[in-house]
Amino acid sequence: MRFIRNFFRKLKYKIRFLGKNNQKLVNYFVSSNITNKKLTELMNYYGSDKGGVNKDHNFSDYYSEIFFHKKNDEIILLEVGLGSNNLTIPSNMGADGSPLASLRAWRDYFKNGKIYGADIDKNILKNEERIKTYFVDQREQESINNLFKNINEKKFDIIIDDGLHEYSANICLLENSFKYLNSKGIYIIEDVFFKDKNKFLNYLNKKNYNFSIIDIYHEYNISNNCLITIYK
Template sequence: MLGGFITNHELVTQLAIFAPNSSGSAKAKANLTILSAQHTFPLFCGLLRQQGQPPVEARPLESFCSAEPSNGDAVELARLFNKYGSDKASSHDYYRVYAEMLGPLRRDQLRILEIGCGTNNRDVVSTMGKFGRPGASLRAFRDFLPNSEIFGADVDRRILFEEDRIKTYFVDQTSLQSLDDLAAVLPSQGLDLIIDDGLHSPSANVATLIFALKKLKASGWFVVEDVAEESVPVWQLVSAVLAKQYTSTILRGRSGFMVVVKKASSEWQS
């Protein structure tokens, strides 16, 4: 690293999985490495199409929702997100998806985990900025679901807290061991909904998916928020390799993409 900039050699070394296994100048190899990183997942999707397995295409978020935004559950959940300072209704229309999932189950005893509690410490890469309100969506879910347990996890230990029906834990999404440690302290009965609103990087998202597939109950949901449009091919490939007991949907929201994975009920047969 020279003057705060990564050298061509360092880039090739750090992105070795995408680097050409050939000789040539460091600059040429670095350019090919970047090209490979950008093109590999779209090319996998092209391969799927060629093999007669068209990848899942993103569709409008509203197509997932049977009710209008004026539906009572959607209105109430949006109000709670706004009350506590979550952007799930103000900047995004994610509240409609959660109202669709949770509205019919509001009186049930659910267990929900959200990874990414919303740090406002600016030395953390996933910061919401100084005006962010840690735990906002956890409190909204707690109020919306009066009989449920709400869990949160974040890489910033400084914002972890515990209050009525909410417990939060440390997790580093870049570490499978850390995710396993989180799994060990959560209820063994499994979770009804797991939300990834944390680091927002494809590798961290996929690591959290691996964790989620082990912790979801039958008929449970896994949701990834704020997926970049450039990362959609990653999720098209992931959707293609998931076992048949999982249904994956890619939704295009008002200001971002989200991925929704549904686990089949216990009656599912292979």
């Protein structure tokens, strides 16, 4: 039965993207290969799973489209979930993972930005040039409150949840972080599983958020190559 379910799920997934070539990965035309190339190269160089080199995700193509006009701005960015390689921690990157990889890519892409990161794995936390990292357990409201108190920034331009890929944890972080997003900021939840989409859809509609659920075509990943973007 599981094989049959997976077969039809994969078939439905491919039908959804029928007719889309490599320039239409996110339901709109990519404006320029040059535009997309820089951030993807950085993500792959540092070992992040956002760039496609490890065949997990290809989010950097989409990010290049929405952030290209901001790359020289004084962006304040927070990413939760830094790529733990501790196999005992849920949603880890595996033993060969590269902690802080995406933070380094964001730092190089946003040359005038402040880059903050947070993770539950204290062993991977460290500060580098224009990168500061903090502890957070995104399942706990108090821990999230302490995170923002410790960072001591009033507002953020970009907040990315790439931490624990569980619906309840994502909602906990959203509910306690969204108020720190500036009026033109963007909040992103990565790696949304197929099984959780309707939960998010119902919740976000009920709360009257301005959001999009974005499926990005991926040849190898049909389970969670999906983002939710939320704007104020």
